[in-house]
Structure formats: structure tokens, C-alpha cells
Amino acid sequence: MLISLRSKQYHCSFISLILVILVVSLCLYLAAWQLQRAENKQQRLDYIEAMKNKGEFSWAKLNYLPATFNKTGLQLKTKGKFNTHKYWLLDNRTLNGRPGYDVITIFYPSNSSQALLVNFGWIAQGESRNNLPTIQLPNHEIAINVQLKQGDLAGFYLNGAQLSVQGWPKLIQFIDIKMQTKQSTQQLVDFIAYAIDKNPYAQPHYQNVVMPPEKHHAYALQWLLIGIAALGIFIFAVRSQNNNQTKSSDFNTQIPTGEVNDK
Known part of the structure; x- marks a missing residue:
């Protein structure tokens, strides 16, 4: 060409x-x-x-926002109680190169008929994946300071990822509020909260x-x-x-092609 x-x-x-x-x-x-x-x-x-x-929003102020308002990025400060018997461990979480889980709990804000999923952060994996770590959640009212996220919560996960254990706590591969509502039989809002402050349950590490x-x-x-x-x-x-082709062509043209006389 x-x-x-x-x-x-x-x-x-x-x-x-x-x-x-x-x-x-x-x-x-x-x-x-x-x-x-x-x-x-x-x-x-x-x-x-x-x-x-x-x-910072209170729970009451948050409920005044329109249902279509994207609450991602809002900061919530409220009081309430945990469901101490039902929580999830989000699998395949790493922090500083160490494998572990994110602790996701059910939190009941005071004077609310709905519950909120709260990701309190990372905990280390034990010596064996067959033995899930246990979390001691308080049974009294506490105050939390969290950042909200709404929309795509599942992120990347492998097709066919399913629950790998029965009972509680449950090991999950991704966050799905509809699935977790069904599992917990609790009325959960359609957004999740991520802990901002240090807490005794896990190590917050959420990045926007x-x-x-x-x-x-x-x-x-x-x-x-x-x-x-x-x-x-x-x-x-x-x-x-x-x-290279030009040089080769020039060299060939310089070779004499006259007759050779043998005497």
C-alpha cells in the first residue's frame, strides 16, 4: 500500500x-x-x-425531604437503638491489605416506625472463614453520626453471589435493601448510612x-x-x-552491467 x-x-x-x-x-x-x-x-x-x-440533619428533618430527593452526602445525627440479634457481615472487604468484613446493622431512630441500615465499618477476618466474628451491640439508646448514601449500593459483585450462611449474623456479598428487608422482616428505608466517627464496633473507612x-x-x-x-x-x-529499500535500489544501480571480455 x-x-x-x-x-x-x-x-x-x-x-x-x-x-x-x-x-x-x-x-x-x-x-x-x-x-x-x-x-x-x-x-x-x-x-x-x-x-x-x-x-447535620436530624431524623425528623430528614423525613421532611421529598421522597425523590437523593440523600447521598447528607449527614445525619440522631439517637436510637440497635437490633442486637440481626446484623450482616459484608464479605471481601480489605483495609490496609488485611481481609475482613463490614458490619451492617439495623438501627431504629427514636420515635420512628422505620429502621435504617448502618455500616459501622470494618472488622478483621478470623483465622478461619468458617467461623464468623461476633459483634456485641449495645441494647441501650445511643447517638450516631453518619453519612447517607442512596442509589446503587450493590457495587461490583460476581453473578450468582448468594448468601453463604443461615441464621444470624448473615454473610452477604453485596448490599440489597429489598433483600435485607425481606430477611430481617423489618421496614427499612431505601438508603444506607455509613459511620463517620470512631466506634467500638468496627473501624469506619467509607470513601465517597x-x-x-x-x-x-x-x-x-x-x-x-x-x-x-x-x-x-x-x-x-x-x-x-x-x-532501506531506497539504499538497496541505489546500490544495485551502481553495479556495472557491461560485457566481460575473456582473452
């Missing part, structure tokens, strides 16, 4: 040209995708920051986003540079090949 570049013509194979177009196109697509993810993360962080600026926008920007730049490098290598290879 013949390519014209700066009034010069270069030969290259059709297959190599298609391959480099595909590679560069894929790199540009991935760079644009990372930039879009960075923008989405930034919008989410801005929204959460705006919700935080609204100050796992990967900040800056990392997505870095990945976008990485893919862009890979695409540019692939294109540069292709151009260099084509030019080198054509230069």
Missing part, C-alpha cells in the same frame, strides 16, 4: 496500517472514557460537598469515591501517550523500511 507524506511516498502493508489505526483508535477511546469518568466523579464529589454544606478524578486524568494521559507512541513507532518503521 502506498502512502503520501510531505510530498514523499512510502510503502507499507495494508494489514499493518489497519492494525495501527485500530490500536490508536482504541487508545483515544479509552482516554476519552477516562476523562468522562473523571468528570462524573468530580460531579459526584461536588454534589456530596454541597450536601455536606447543608449541615474509590478512585479520585485525578487518577482518571492520569489514566487518560497514559492511554493518549500509548496511542501517540504506537503511531510514532509505525511511522518510524515505515520510513526506515522505505529508506
